[in-house]
Amino acid sequence: MEYSDIRCLVVGTGSIGKRHIFNLLQAGVQTAIFSTGHTKARFQDPRVVLYTDDWQEALSFAPHLAIVANPTALHVSTIEKLIDQDVYIFVEKPLSNHIEDFNRLLANRPDAKKKIIVGYNFRFHAAIQFLKQTIAGNIIGKISYIKCQVGQYLPDWHPGEDYREGYVARAELGGGVVRTLSHEIDYVDYLIGQPIREISCMTSNISDLEIDVEDTANVLIRYEKSIAEIHMDMVRRIPVRELVVYGDNGYLKWNDMKNTIHIQTAEGEKVIWESARNERNMSFVQELKALLNSVQHKKIDDRFGDPVKTMEVISRCLTSAHQKNVISWKR
Incomplete structure (x- = not known):
């Protein structure tokens, strides 16, 4: 399936962020990276469309999908920056370090849960x-x-x-x-x-x-x-x-x-x-395919399940x- 029309913003460049970036590029997705680290020093790949540590610049990329792969304690604050955008938000597990923080976010935006996906590969x-x-x-x-x-x-x-x-x-x-x-x-x-x-x-x-x-x-x-x-x-x-x-x-x-x-x-x-x-690596590939298909069809794959329950x-x-x-x- 063709994914070159999808724009994805990856937030975080730790080990799991790097894995997602590699798989996105392999799938032909237009990929941008937001990180407060030295991303250019880490990623010298001409296929990456944008490297930035500025949120305004990241959001101007107008992603269809955002992958939140920074430390767990930063997940909710990152979701808050993305939640008002027309974007699916994929959050690497776990969703947050404190469920109360996420519940407070949902209290103000009850429909937000419909576009949040949690990554249990x-x-x-x-x-x-x-x-x-x-x-x-x-x-x-x-x-x-x-x-x-x-x-x-x-x-x-x-x-x-x-x-x-x-x-x-x-x-x-x-x-x-x-x-x-x-x-x-x-x-x-x-x-x-x-x-x-x-x-x-x-x-x-x-x-x-x-x-x-x-x-x-x-x-x-x-x-x-x-x-x-x-x-x-x-x-x-x-x-x-x-x-x-x-x-x-x-x-x-x-x-x-x-x-x-x-x-x-x-x-x-x-x-x-x-x-x-290597079935563990293949699980990330299959997860990404399900994620990209969800974005294309505007319907989240049932296998992702309830984003909050775990x-x-x-x-x-x-x-x-x-x-x-x-x-x-x-x-």
């Missing part, structure tokens, strides 16, 4: 899509329990960078493991597809990392007819991302490091999905951890 991961279809096919029966874990040592996330300077390590920028690794919260909810009833969370800082945020979290979510248990950390030296979906006829197990999904039923165990591709879950997780109690789900 694992919804477009081939394995998650396969799991979604398999669960819908009732192969393992009714889902009773999902257990997943994700973890990787923070200094290994971006080799060559000082982890202490990144937003993940700093409370003032909206860091911490619950917000940063909230992909698991989002795709578990996407897979289960049931109303939430209760949430509890325990967090800790158990490492010697020089950070002022939680580095470990255990989340328990009670759905209408299922339970989800999610572990997240940024302390383990051997990376892991895996998920087990238990049904009354068997279970499905996804190992992201091995790019495989196993199924276990009464007939035995076997691999039912595997891939030799942030509300995150907020309740952090409240539960702080208050040391179970939080009832009320929206």
